[in-house]
Amino acid sequence: MKFQESESIELKRALNKDFAKEVVAFLNTRNGTIYIGVDDNGDVLGVSNVNKTMREIRDIIRDQILPSTEGLCEIGSLLEEDKTIIIVKVTKGTKLYYIKKEGRSATGCFYRDGNSSTPMSEEEIERRWKYSFTNEDLLKETSATYNPLTFRQLKIFYDEVGMTLNDDTFASNLGLLTKDGRFNKIAELLSDKNHIGFIYARYNGNDKSSFSETVDFGN
Numbered sequence: 001m002k003f004q005e006s007e008s009i010e011l012k013r014a015l016n017k018d019f020a021k022e023v024v025a026f027l028n029t030r031n032g033t034i035y036i037g038v039d040d041n042g043d044v045l046g047v048s049n050v051n052k053t054m055r056e057i058r059d060i061i062r063d064q065i066l067p068s069t070e071g072l073c074e075i076g077s078l079l080e081e082d083k084t085i086i087i088v089k090v091t092k093g094t095k096l097y098y099i100k101k102e103g104r105s106a107t108g109c110f111y112r113d114g115n116s117s118t119p120m121s122e123e124e125i126e127r128r129w130k131y132s133f134t135n136e137d138l139l140k141e142t143s144a145t146y147n148p149l150t151f152r153q154l155k156i157f158y159d160e161v162g163m164t165l166n167d168d169t170f171a172s173n174l175g176l177l178t179k180d181g182r183f184n185k186i187a188e189l190l191s192d193k194n195h196i197g198f199i200y201a202r203y204n205g206n207d208k209s210s211f212s213e214t215v216d217f218g219n
Contacts (some may be wrong), residue, residue: 001035001042001080007031008112013039015053017085018097018117020064024096025117026090027065027072027097028128032112037085046083053086066100068095071145087214094142096128096183104129140175144183 003009006107008030015036026032036057037047054075061073074089102108107126109120113126120128131138155165171177176187188194202213 001038001044003042010034010115010117011040011042014047015056019057020060022066022117023061023069023073023090024097024099024108027069028094028110028120029112030092032090034088034090035085036088037083042168044081044083044085047077047086048085050077050084057086057088064100066098067095069097069209079131092144093096094138096125102117119210120198139185142185144177144185144188146188147183149183149187151182151191153192154190164165183198 002196008026009032010024010026012019015035019034024036026034026068036053037045045062053064054077055136057075061069072091072093074091077084079085096104096109098104098108099109104125106119106122106125109125110117111120112118149168151165158165166173171183171187174176174186174190176183176190178184183191189198200213200215200217201211204212
């Protein structure tokens with residue numbers, strides 16, 4: 001089986017215990033594709049029970065990885081050499097992703113290093129955790145997960161305060177576009193319907209040991 005030289009891939013003979021780790025590594029590093037039913041030499045082996053394996057993949061991505069990967073993983077199948085293989089396309093996320101049961105630790109957080117999924121150091125985990133919350137450029141230059149986006153409620157708000165949004169220029173004026181002209185994560189936050197969790201929390205004390213109030217403004 002032939003692959004593009006620029007494609008970041010992981011080849012797997014079958015679905016195994018390392019699958020969640022490999023998905024996490026791509027989520028934390030770069031876009032990539034996992035081929036299941038292909039050996040390390042690119043020879044097509046196929047998957048015997050495609051539907052069952054695809055259900056297991058969905059369950060792993062949904063139940064074993066945090067935070068939510070909704071919209072970042074696409075599962076499909078392909079007939080190659082009269083055999084069916086499963087393809088999982090992973091889009092790099094904007095958060096720190098990890099295996100749920102391991103938590104944000106060296107055994108739960110991975111990144112892509114060449115063709116390997118490598119554990120993160122504690123220092124790298126801490127840095128990426130802070131970076132995902134504080135880097136404004138990350139929000140500006142990361143494309144929105146869902147398209148098309150609509151802004152009816154935003155326009156209503158502007159009308160209520162005596163201002164108008166020009167349909168042709170408001171996106172660029174408000175900094176809602178990436179450098180290549182696509183809607184970014186800030187645009188997704190302001191759109192009529194988004195899939196970003198946005199939680200406000202008030203603590204009882206400075207040590208952040210207990211909450212007095214939490215409100216989820218996402219979606």
